[in-house]
Structure formats: structure tokens, C-alpha cells
Amino acid sequence: xxxxxxAIQKSGRLSEKSLQLLSExxxxxxxxxxxxxxxxxxxxxxxxxxxxxxxxxxxxxxVADIGILGENEVWEKExxxxxxxxxxxxxxxxxxxxxxxxxxxxxxxxxxxxxxxSYPKILKKYFGVKGIDVKIEELGGxxxxxxxxxxxxxxxxxxxxxxxxxxxGLKEVEAIIKSEAVLIANKNINETKQQLLDRLLFxxxxxxxxxxxxxxxxxxxxxxxxxICSILPGMKSPSVLPLAEEGWSSVHSVVQEDQFWDVIxxxxxxxxxxxxxxxxxxxxx
Ligand code: PRT
Ligand code: ZN
Numbered sequence: 001x002x003x004x005x006x007a008i009q010k011s012g013r014l015s016e017k018s019l020q021l022l023s024e025x026x027x028x029x030x031x032x033x034x035x036x037x038x039x040x041x042x043x044x045x046x047x048x049x050x051x052x053x054x055x056x057x058x059x060x061x062x063v064a065d066i067g068i069l070g071e072n073e074v075w076e077k078e079x080x081x082x083x084x085x086x087x088x089x090x091x092x093x094x095x096x097x098x099x100x101x102x103x104x105x106x107x108x109x110x111x112x113x114x115x116x117x118s119y120p121k122i123l124k125k126y127f128g129v130k131g132i133d134v135k136i137e138e139l140g141g142x143x144x145x146x147x148x149x150x151x152x153x154x155x156x157x158x159x160x161x162x163x164x165x166x167x168x169g170l171k172e173v174e175a176i177i178k179s180e181a182v183l184i185a186n187k188n189i190n191e192t193k194q195q196l197l198d199r200l201l202f203x204x205x206x207x208x209x210x211x212x213x214x215x216x217x218x219x220x221x222x223x224x225x226x227x228i229c230s231i232l233p234g235m236k237s238p239s240v241l242p243l244a245e246e247g248w249s250s251v252h253s254v255v256q257e258d259q260f261w262d263v264i265x266x267x268x269x270x271x272x273x274x275x276x277x278x279x280x281x282x283x284x285x
Contacts (some may be wrong), residue, residue: 006046076120085182
């Protein structure tokens with residue numbers, strides 16, 4: 001039977017999270033010592049452990065059917081693959097940075113300047129569109145030291161907390177694009193593999209929805225229920241159950257993580273009490 005071949009990063013920032021995602025999707029993998037490849041025990045899946053730089057190429061040529069990697073690598077490699085689903089981890093941005101004592105005005109600052117980066121294609125395209133002429137110094141790594149050693153006037157690199165820039169006497173002057181881990185797929189996978197991919201995607205989406213939502217339960221006097229219902233959207237509408245105490249109910253609902261505190265503030269104003277908040281493991285619509 002066909003197996004879905006997935007490429008994930010062998011060792012790096014996305015490795016553990018990629019394995020965790022598969023585990024949250026109920027896929028069990030035995031891989032004590034991280035060989036080149038392994039098989040899932042309970043899903044028709046083969047897992048290939050690769051350098052993230054190589055994943056777009058392997059997915060394009062069908063050695064792997066799907067892969068997990070940073071969008072930044074997908075854009076830079078410009079391979080012919082489908083971006084299927086953003087995964088919500090590995091978040092970072094690609095930014096331009098210059099020595100902290102330089103005076104920065106606007107993007108024209110970079111006209112005629114040398115910029116070191118591991119992402120020359122993304123950078124070239126960006127400045128091409130802006131009509132600004134820069135000299136790109138391509139580096140495999142340690143981009144943040146390029147200005148200090150006189151190789152470049154500025155850098156274009158991945159930033160997460162900004163502490164690497166700070167430590168190297170640099171300041172971020174333009175955040176160009178945001179990136180996160182993404183699932184990519186070969187453009188010509190067969191029907192059986194497409195079905196397996198659909199099953200995997202169904203599970204990934206249930207997990208993502210779960211971590212993006214909270215389950216809340218509260219008690220409230222019956223007269224407050226209409227107001228509470230208007231605050232709580234829920235999946236359909238909130239569940240309202242009578243309490244043993246006359247005139248009171250228990251209200252259950254699901255709230256998006258990013259609206260959570262606003263909703264809680266609004267609920268307190270309409271006499272909701274004993275509000276309980278719980279994590280949701282999976283959410284199937
Ligand atoms: O060996 P392999 O080629 O597989 O790994 P790699 O060394 O190329 O990649 P790795 O493991 O460093 O990163 C994998 C992916 O994680 C990247 O392609 C991004 O999509 C994502 N990611 C998220 C990051 C960061 N955050 C990040 N902070 N990748 C790199 N960094 C580095 C950045 O290059 C800089 O040196 O961390 C430093 C900046 O971090 P802050 O927090 O100091 O700003
Ligand atoms: Zn890499």
C-alpha cells in the first residue's frame with residue numbers, strides 16, 4: 001500500500017515541533033536515534049529527516065510527498081510545490097538591520113549599499129520591486145557578523161526576539177516579511193496519497209483549532225443569559241444548563257484565544273460568576 005512520505009527537519013529549530021505535531025495527530029513514530037528515515041506505526045507514513053534547505057527540492061521531485069519547513073525556505077528555494085497549510089510555529093520575520101549608530105531615514109538608505117544574507121532571492125526580488133539598487137553578499141550562516149568584519153553595510157536575516165541583532169551591535173530598521181512553519185506538498189501526488197494527506201490535514205486543523213480556542217464554563221442568573229449569549233459566539237450557540245439552585249444556569253462555550261480576555265471582561269460586567277477556562281485538545285467541526 002502507498003505510504004505518504006513526509007520530510008521534516010533532521011535537527012534544528014523545527015524538528016521537535018514537527019514531531020510533536022505528528023504526535024498530536026495521533027501518529028506514532030519510533031525513532032530513537034533519528035536515522036535518515038523511519039515509518040509510522042499506526043498510519044501509512046514514512047518520515048524522512050533532512051536539512052530544511054533540501055526539503056523543497058525533495059518535495060518538488062517527489063522523493064518526499066509533503067514536507068514541513070519555514071516559509072522563508074520555501075520562498076527562497078522557489079521550487080514548484082504547493083503551500084498547503086500554515087502550522088502556527090517557527091514564527092519569525094525577515095528583516096533588514098544596520099549598525100546601531102547609523103542614522104536610518106528610509107529604504108533609500110540602502111541604495112548602493114552591500115547587504116549580507118542567506119536569502120538572496122527574496123532580497124533581490126524585494127529591492128527589485130522597490131527599484132533600489134543594492135549589492136547582495138550571499139552567506140551560508142553567521143550573517144549577523146558581516147557588518148562587524150567589514151563585509152557588508154547591513155544584513156537581511158531572520159529575527160525572532162531581536163537579541164542576536166542587539167548582541168552584534170545592530171538595529172532592525174525594516175521588517176520585510178513574516179514567516180512560520182508550513183506544510184508543503186508535491187503537485188502531482190496520486191489519489192491514494194491525496195486521501196492520506198486529507199486525513200492528515202483534517203487532524204492538523206482539529207489540533208490547530210483546539211490550541212487557538214478555550215472552553216469556558218460559568219454560572220449566571222437566568223436574567224443575564226441573553227446578554228451572556230450575545231457576548232459568547234460559541235461554535236453554534238452557547239449551551240445553557242439549569243443549576244440545582246433556582247433561577248441560575250451554567251453556560252458553556254468556546255472562545256477564540258485572541259478574543260479571550262475581552263470576552264472575560266465583558267462577562268464579568270453581566271454578572272457571570274465562577275468562570276472556568278480550559279484548554280481544548282482537539283476541535284472537530
Ligand atoms: O541544519 P538545517 O539547515 O536544517 O537548519 P538551519 O540551521 O538552516 O535552520 P534552523 O534550525 O536555525 O531554523 C529553521 C527554521 O526555523 C528557519 O528556516 C525559520 O523558518 C525558523 N526560525 C524561527 C528561525 C528563527 N525563528 C530564528 N530565530 N530560524 C533561525 N533563527 C535564527 C536567526 O538566523 C538568527 O541567527 O536565530 C537568530 C535570531 O534570533 P533572535 O531571537 O535572537 O532574534
Ligand atoms: Zn538550513
